[in-house]
Amino acid sequence: MSTKIAIIGGGPGGYGAAIRAVDLGARVSLVESGELGGTCLNRGCIPTKVFLEAAELMHRLGNSGELGIEADGSLDMSRLVGRKTEVVSKLRSSLQRLLESRGVDVIRGTGRIDSAMKVAIDSDGDTIELDADVIIIATGSRPERIPGWDGVLSTDEIFDEPELPDSMAVIGGGTTGIELTTIFHELGSRVTLLEAMDRPLPDADLEVSTACRAILERRGVNIICPASVDRVEPSGNGRRISFTEGTRRGELEVERALAVPGRAPNTVDLAPPELGLKTNGKGWIGVDPEMRTSVDGIYAVGDVAGGNLCAHTATAQGIAVAEAIMGAEQTIRFDLIPRYVSTIPEIAWVGITQQEADVDVLVGKCPAWVNSRSTIRRGKEGFAKILADANSGEILGAHIISEHAVDMAMEVSLAMSSELLLEDLASTAHPHPTYSEILMEAARNALRESIQI
Secondary structure, eight states: OOOEEEEEOOSHHHHHHHHHHHHTTOEEEEEESSOTTHHHHHHSHHHHHHHHHHHHHHHHHHTGGGGTOOOOOOOOHHHHHHHHHHHHHHHHHHHHHHHHHHTOEEEESEEEEEETTEEEEEETTEEEEEEOSEEEEOOOEEEOOOTTOTTOBOTTTGGGOSSOOSEEEEEOOSHHHHHHHHHHHHHTOEEEEEOSSSSSSTTSOHHHHHHHHHHHHHTTOEEEOSOEEEEEEEETTEEEEEEEETTEEEEEEESEEEEOOOEEESOTTSSOGGGOOOBOTTSOBOOOTTOBOSSTTEEEOGGGGOSSOOHHHHHHHHHHHHHHHTTOOOOOOGGGOOEEEOOSSEEEEEEOOGGGOOSOEEEEEEEGGGOHHHHHTTOOSOEEEEEEETTTOBEEEEEEEETTHHHHHHHHHHHHHTTOBHHHHHTSOOOTTOTTHHHHHHHHHHTTOOSOO
16 A cells, blocks of 8 residues: 655645655645745745846846947846746746646645644635645745834845835845845845844855955945844835944945845644644754654654755755655765855855864865956856865865856765765866866865966
8 A cells, every 4th residue: 555645835845755755656645835836936046046147147248348249238127027927937837737747636725733644734714634654844934024124025025026226235144145135236236235143154164255245345235244233114215224233333224125034934833732743942843864853754854844944955855755755765965965155156065164174174276267267257256165184085075156156066066975085076177168177176276286276
């Protein structure tokens, strides 16, 4: 008899688990209260990348004169919003067809765990009950709201605004804050970024976050950090932001304010207390390395389990859980999933930072300006940096600011998962002229065998 799996949540973790489990012979019901695809498809990754596409084109047009091209870089924001809506709708429909074609039973409604291995679904006023052998929670997360910050936008609303603001404040300098700062600056807004920590991208390698800040400031972004936002209030047609920077108090008036302080898990009323589903003080579900919760037979994947809140991580977790449930071999290395920031140029990293290294390390770097393709593209900003164990040559991490940085980080991820050494990466010929050559040169630089530096 087939294993019956009930999945609550239709985001990347949920549909990744559903499709893989069905392929392995399970009977799967997927419960979704909103739109399929979760935050990523509807309000996060995909809308961001549509806007980034426009921002990159605007950035290129600003430098097109050197190529003999004169172009009018005016922006029709309503058409950009329309394009975003079109892309999201198309991908959502494709996902619906994909799930149906694989035999996943998609149920529209709000699901909650009624008791062990029972899911109750509120669907248009009716209650549907599901019995399951296994339950996977994939309910995702939502933008954290700051009490009293009325009129401040979140990522749920920012991509539906029909007009480009003349001035804008982005509160929060993590991955999402840096991406949106980049996008709206390139589209034409005057952007101020406020970050509570002492540097933007505080999770990144120090050298990367320092370079990221320098790039943004050279382009005209105003960055204030460490800054504590004390108050946000209406002012004319915009917002007045009061903040503290060290011992200095300041005020900033902008047409629009966007807050990205973090995210909150969607776990309210998900399960009765007597079930014993353990969460931390903020509602994130506790899981072990195999994504098992404190209740036998119940797993949690994606944002709701905390950790790395990325769509590709959620999908990988969903696939791994489906394989574990169905007895298939698991092959995913969660510690080698690259992180990336959709800036111009891209930022990506995998493995440990130089600050986290607890062994003697070889450090190799190659700046973008020595790379032929970067020079052609006028991409003088950025570098590739690679870390390896000084004794064994084991690759420990890579940190990259460059066009196609994500692709290079994936090359390092594959090398690390295959247990290749620094010398293997250095001796692998990379096509010329390509951006990927800076990765090879960084590896050669660590071995003191540089050709271009």
